[in-house]
Amino acid sequence: MSSYQDHQALSGLTLGKPTAYRDRYDATLLQAVPRSMNREPLGLYPDNLPFHGADIWTLYELSWLNANGLPQVAVGEISLNADSLNLIESKSFKLYLNSFNQTPFADWETVRSTLQRDLSACAQGEVSVTLFSVEQLEDTPIARLAGDCIDQQDIRIDNYEFSADYLLNAAGEEVVEEQLVSHLLKSNCLITHQPDWGSVQISYRGGKIDREALLRYLVSFRHHNEFHEQC
Structure with missing residues (x-):
């Protein structure tokens, strides 16, 4: 909140x-x-x-x-x-x-x-x-965001409350330059609490981000009340 x-x-x-x-x-x-x-x-x-x-x-x-x-x-x-x-x-x-x-x-x-x-x-x-x-x-397909989609991981999730703790120690020692994509971002409007949906594209260079940790972090916005752009 x-x-x-x-x-x-x-x-x-x-x-x-x-x-x-x-x-x-x-x-x-x-x-x-x-x-x-x-x-x-x-x-x-x-x-x-x-x-x-x-x-x-x-x-x-x-x-x-x-x-x-x-x-x-x-x-x-x-x-x-x-x-x-x-x-x-x-x-x-x-x-x-x-x-x-x-x-x-x-x-x-x-x-x-x-x-x-x-x-x-x-x-x-x-x-x-x-x-x-x-x-x-008319013939334009939905644009595909460049990068590796992290949404198909076979992981169990049972917590949908926002927490930045998922990103603690999520960056490894290997330095990479990559783009990651997720279509699973959902939050709720700060005022009306109606759902907002979005796709996220992250381009970065640095310690390789643990993809499971990143996905858990993004999913943790699911019950979060906030302006979507701020998320």
């Missing part, structure tokens, strides 16, 4: 509250959650992060009107750098996207650049945005 559930940054969130949907563009719907709430207790600050990475979002419900009022639909891909000061709260993100529904835009590039500008401002960090037509994705 997070120690900051009563943090003032969370008090104004629409998450977990009844909300009226707007269908006219409104960038003020976006709400930020400071990454520092979870990082500073771990001694992690923007100028000394020991890692790099990104949160990758796929936008399956994105629509707007063209200059003639004809509805347009697209699938978007958002990449939000892990060194951004904020994560973007997901319910506010969806409300923001819905505000495009009845809003005319001159062209697709205007939509893309608007998304990139607003999301970067909310995150206070670099955000990249790519838009795809439905036709472009």
Whole structure:
């Protein structure tokens, strides 16, 4: 359980509250959650992060009107750098996207650049945005994350409470450079306790990580209440 559930940054969130949907563009719907709430207790600050990475979002419900009022639909891909000061709260993100529904835009590039500008401002960090037509994705398979998947281990697990202790002494003496993947990450929303699902790709160079220990650690998030990006 997070120690900051009563943090003032969370008090104004629409998450977990009844909300009226707007269908006219409104960038003020976006709400930020400071990454520092979870990082500073771990001694992690923007100028000394020991890692790099990104949160990758796929936008399956994105629509707007063209200059003639004809509805347009697209699938978007958002990449939000892990060194951004904020994560973007997901319910506010969806409300923001819905505000495009009845809003005319001159062209697709205007939509893309608007998304990139607003999301970067909310995150206070670099955000990249790519838009795809439905036709472009018709024959596109689900992307496969590069690396060795650690999910098929024949191990018994009976504890689903978060514990970082699984990683104690998990790095061996052999130095390797590798990528590891798991599709078994599940946690629960800090506010609503609804499940969040994700895949994890870890690229590292250093003492070889014990894969059983890593898998037990990832599975231990299963009952954990936290923003998924913070996990």
